[in-house]
Structure formats: structure tokens, C-alpha cells
Amino acid sequence: MNTKKKWWTRSRLEALDGYVFMTPAILGLLFFMLGPIGASAYFSFTEYDILSTPKWVGLDNYINLFQDSLFWQSLKVTMIYSVVSVPLGLTVSLALALLLNKNIRGIFVFRTIFYLPAVMSGVAVALLWKWIFNPDFGLINWAISLLGFEGPKWFIDEEWALPPIIIMSLWGVGGSMLVYLAGLQGIPTDLYEAAEIDGANKRKQFRNITLPMLSPVIFFNLITGIIGALQVFTEGFIMTQGGPNNATLFSVLYLYRNAFSYLQMGYASALAWVLFLIILAFTLIIFKSSPMWVFYEGNRRSGK
Amino acid sequence: MNTNAVTQTRNAPVRAGLSRSQSERLSTWFSYLLLVLGSIVILVPFAWMLSTSLKLKADVYIFPPQWIPKPMQWHNYVEAFTTFPFGLYTYNSIIIVVFVLIGTLFSCSFSAYGFSRLNAPGRNFIFMVLLATMMLPSAVTMVPIYLFFNKLGWVDTFLPLIIPAWFGSAFFIFMMRQFFMGIPYELEDSARIDGCSTYGIWARIMVPLSKPVLVTVAVFTFMGTWNDFMGPLIYLTDENKRTLALGLSYFQGSARSAPDLHLLMAASLYAIAPCVILYFLCQKIFVKGMVFTGVKG
8 A cells, every 4th residue: 555645535535435335315315305395484484375485474374373274174184094094003013923824834825915905005095995984885885784784974064084094004014014024034933932841821921021022023014104194185085085075184184285276385284293293203202212112132132 | 923933842831722833824714714815805896897987887886886897998008098088187197207217316315425424514404304204294385385386387287296306305315325334345345446426326337226216216206106196186277288187077077978877997006007017016026115114213
């Protein structure tokens, strides 16, 4: 190696290469993440209809937002949906994962079937479920009629508009199920063997081994589940157009309407920021509470 | 769980009157029962979709429904295609998917190599920021990114749907970085001694070795882009530029076809078919791919 002091040392060259390699990610971060967040914050203090230049209006958008009954309605709908669908989805996907973790013949076929709905999403699935929940000719009300009852007026009665969307979300829990399954397979079997020798029954094993060992995965699924649920859009747009009487007016649907139907970009940005702060608050609460219930194996073995 | 070895040495009480092997067999049967019931719940909606798509228009609205249409109306699929330009929409979707795929695979593997192997001041900080953006709701960035593309005059072109894919995606970069970190350094060192540049190492060693993770990312990207609705809804206004997902939403809404559920289900089945086929082709890689991302801890 050259002993003379050169500016282009090996580590500097490596750093240069490093930045070149990271360029797409750094530019993406600036143009499609950090930049837009800043811009969104700015627009939320303006009145902007795209055609004219943005006009600074201070806190007006936020003040209007808090007096807007549709905003509160959309928040209520989104909250109810999230609070019901997320815990329900987490429980169902965990139960399915436990079932699929059994070492029995043909399990691979079942795993394939159970994950299938997760590869589809969006318009086609929403259309299918809208038809399934058709109050007069749909599959669900036919099944209910077989039991001798009359099915509810799905999507027509206000109180029966949100439940089908929640039920439909359960059909697609394959993603979090797979994450649970990966977590289950990472639990060392010697823990169960030791518990068995100590005479712990299945229920005790579940509560004292499976749940704690799985808690980082539950944590992950909870966070991604909440972020996803608070941003539901396609279902409301395709299945109900937010109706009846705004019973399925999800926040992002209301945001979309303000931005792209009414061209109120400033107002929509304020709405987006409120939604962002709500998601941030949820995430922070879960993060802060995590030492109480999330168990990291690294702590047990003093460092990874 | 295989605990046979332990079973013989253990003296724990056995549940009321059943021997251990009997209770195990019972639990296996119970598992099968639940698995079959679950499979029915998952598959019946597909059967319903298929059944509706093959019915005569009048037979759709019969209660109780008949599951097997007589006669099978295969013609419905042709009719759906002639009432609405689904061929064109499919072509549009494919164009977008292809460019998004190339962009995602290139930008994510390129960036991931930098994050996994090359020391540069601030690298870890940038990576942490990148990971943090995974929590950022896309609803927040939607309006400003639209305004940005509008300024560039790209609204009503495919560019707003394609270009962001060329600038990496946090989750996929994370996935690939994890994979790259598992590739032994020796390979790179010997290539370097042979005079290979860093870029050559990325192109000739890292990329070929990371085929499993590239396939996984490609499959996820395909599904995400194919099914994407909000992007095309916001950016594409010209009828002839619609993607399949967007076209499908208009098929439902258009006055002339609103009640034609048999055609709507035929078109929907057509729209999800590529995802289903791809899933069955790649399911092993799929499931394995998810496992090694190591979401644990």
C-alpha cells in the first residue's frame, strides 16, 4: 500500500461506493417520504385547490376539521373498525397458525389453502364480498336462512354496514397467520420438553411458553395491523361508497373525497396529519407498553 | 410437536380414562376437523364466485341459489370482454407491473448492498430512518406526491405509478439486506483480489446468489402492483389508460352493467387469476421467503 497521505483512502473510497449504492433509497426517502411529510404539513396550513396558488390560512383547516361532523363520523367509523377488526384478526390468525403448526400429514396443503386469500386484495375481492353479503340473493343470508333465521339487511341498515367489512377482513388474515407460523417454528422444542417433564399441561405450556415466546411476533402483527386498519380505503370505496348515511365513511375515504373530489388539498392535508398523529399515538403507546408484555429471547440469554 | 422421546420417561397423570396415544389420535382428528372446516370457509367464496360467473343472468337472482349452473355459461367470459375493454386494461396492468418489477428489484438490491456491506458515515442512521418510514401511513404522503407529479405534468400517465418503485421500498430493502448479510465475505474478498470492482461484486456475486429473495420480492411486488387500486384511481383519468383493477371498479359502476353480476364475477375471477396461479407456482418460495425475513425480535 502507498504510505503517502492520500485523500482517497480505502475507507473513503468504500464510503463513496456506499453512498452510490444507497442513492436510490436516499433519494426515495427524500422525494417520496420526508419531503412529502414536510409538504403535507405546509399544505395543511393553506387553502389550495391546485388551480390557484396555495393561500396561507393558519390554523383554519384544523379549526374547521374539529367542527366538521363528517370528520368525526369518519373517525368514529375508522376507530370502531380498527378496535374490532385488529384484535379479532390477531386472535383468529393466531388460532389458525397454532392449528397449521401441527405436525400432521397433509398440513402443507392446508397451509396453502389458508394463505390463499391473502394473495388477493382490492377491487375483485371487495366485489365478491359485496355479492356474498347481498341481503336478498347473497351466500351469507342463504346460509342464515338454512338455519331458519332471516338475515340482516347488510349494507342497507346502518348498523349492518360495517360488520360485513370486518368479517371480510378476517378472510384475509393469511399474512399475519404466516408471520405467527414463522414465529411458532422458531420456538425451541426443548422448552416444551422441559415443561412436559415438569408436568405442565397444554394450556399451561401455551400460556407460559408459547405466548411469551411469540410476544415479539404479536407486537409486530399488532403494529402492522393497526397501521393497516386505520388506512382502509378500497372496501369502503367499492362496497358501500361510504354509505348508508356515512356508516362506512372511513377516514382515508373522506380524505380522498376532500382531495380529489372537492379539490381541497389543504383541508385534506390537515386530515392526513390528524390521521398520522393518531397512528403515531397508537404506535407509541404500544411501543411504550411493550416492555410490560413483549419478551425478547435476547434478554434471557444476555445478549444475542 | 414431537415429544415421543419424552413420553416414555414421564409419569404425569393422563386425562380421564384415555391412554396417551388415544388422546393424541383424538386431538389429531379434531385438528383435521377444524382444518377441513376452515378450508371450506376459505374456499366457498371462490366457488360462489365461479358459480355466479357461469350462470344465466336470470339464474343469478334465484333464491335459494343453485350451486351448479345449468347450462354452464362459459360464454359469460367472452361477453364480459366484449362489453368492457379488459384486454386493453390487462395490457396496461402488465406494462406497469413490468416496469415496477424491474425498478423494485434493481433499486432495492442495489441499496441493500450498500446498507449491508459498505461502511459509510451515517449509514446506520439512514437505515433507521428508512425503517421508521415503514410506519408512515401512505395517506399522509398521498396528497403532496400527487401535487408533485401534477407539477411535473405526469398525471394521467403511468409514470407516477412506476417511478416511485425505482427509488426503493423500505421493507424489501430490509429483506434483501438481511439476506446479503448471510452471504460469506470470503466470496467478495476473493473477487476483489481478482480485481473485481464493488459494482462487479454486486452484479456478479450478490445478485445471482440472492435469487430466492429476489423471487420473493418479485412475487410480493407483482401482487401489490396488480391489485393496487388507489394509485391508478388517483392518477389515471383517461379511459384507455385504466388498469385492470381500476377498470373492474368502473365495470361495477357503469349503468349498463350494474346489475350484471354474472359478468362482474367473471371479470373479477379473471382479475384475480394471475395472482392465484402465481401463488400456486411459487408457494414454496413464498412461505420460506416470509420465514427468513426474521420478524422475530
